[in-house]
Amino acid sequence: MKLSEVRDILDAEVLYGEDELDREVFSACGSDFMSDVLxxxxxxxxxxxxxxxxxxxxxxxxxxxxCVAFVRGKQPDENVLALARERDMVIMRAPIRMYDACGKLYAAGLRGDV
Amino acid sequence: MEAVKLVYPVEGGDLIEAGEASSKMKLTLKKLGLPPDVIRRASICMYEGEINMVIHADGGQAEVDVGMDEIVIRMIDQGPGIPDIDRAMQEGYSTAGDMARDLGFGAGMGLPNMKRYSDEMDIETEVGKGTTVTIKIKI
Incomplete structure (x- = not known):
């Protein structure tokens, strides 16, 4: 799935990386615990x-x-965006909650494990 | 490739800034042309180690030796030591405070993750003196 589709599905605002939305992602994960992500x-x-x-x-x-998509309308501060810019990572902000964000992407075919 | 030695100080106290040393190491390993999987595993181990150092030991030093067939990472601190290594190795056991939790850590996954992604892990620790965690990753 292209990041532009992710943006559309989540009704998200792109905070960094508007030019990189052609990038393709094949799976996703959702977590507030960084150690679990790792x-x-x-x-x-x-x-x-x-x-x-x-x-x-x-x-x-x-x-x-x-790409990192912040859910529940969370707004990252300038420090966070600067780190993302340095790493050329696309950053989005979606107004919906985690459960809904994951569900919508999953229903559109983006799975957790491929 | 010749052996490369990298040394990174890890600042204590500021958990927001933690991870800088791991980021720098990752960049250097990329420049050395190591396989992506090796780079990722080494980076995760060092990152978790760095977070641990900042949470528990007020910082320390990371030493990285990149050899022909393995990467050796030593995370050295002069912190309080680990009284019970078996418990510290249990997933879910943590003595970290709220600040670590607020940042998405302190879930008792740090040392278990380091073991998960390394080929060998050794912990030398003495209560009141400090801890050295040595990680080996085969290339």
Whole structure:
């Protein structure tokens, strides 16, 4: 699924990486616990989270993820966005909750494990 | 490839900034042209180690030796030590405080994750003196 589709499905606002929405992701994960992301994620390229701090970006970076989508309308601060820019990571903000965000993407064919 | 030694100080106190050393190491491993899977495993181990150091030990030092067939990462601190290593290795056991939890850590997954992604892990610790966690990852 292209990140542009992810944006459309989540009705998300792109906060960084508008030019990179052609990137393709094949699986995703949703978690507010970064240690769980580090423990269980394999090749998911999209992280959905309600946690907004620099460690989210660092965690996603360690896992070679391409995009972080903040749910529940959470707004990352400038520090978080700066880290994402340095790592060329697409950042989105979706108004809906985690459960709905995961459900919508899953229903559209984006699975957790491929 | 010649052996490369990397040394990174890990600042204590600021959990928001933790992870900088791991990011730098990851970038260097990429430049050295190591396989992506090896880079990812090494980065995760060092990142969890770095977070642990900041949460529990007020920082320390990370030393990374990149050899022909393995990466050795030593996370060295002069913190309080680990009184019960068996419990510390249990998934879900944590003595971390609210600040770590607020940032998405402190779930008792740090050391278990380091073991999960490494080929060998060794912990030397003495209460009141400090801890050295050594991780080996085969290339």
């Amino acid at each position: 423990a269980y994620v394999k090749n998911q390229a999209l992280l959905l989270t309600g946690l907004v701090n620099p460690q989210v970006i660092r965690t996603a970076d360690m896992m070679d993820m391409k």
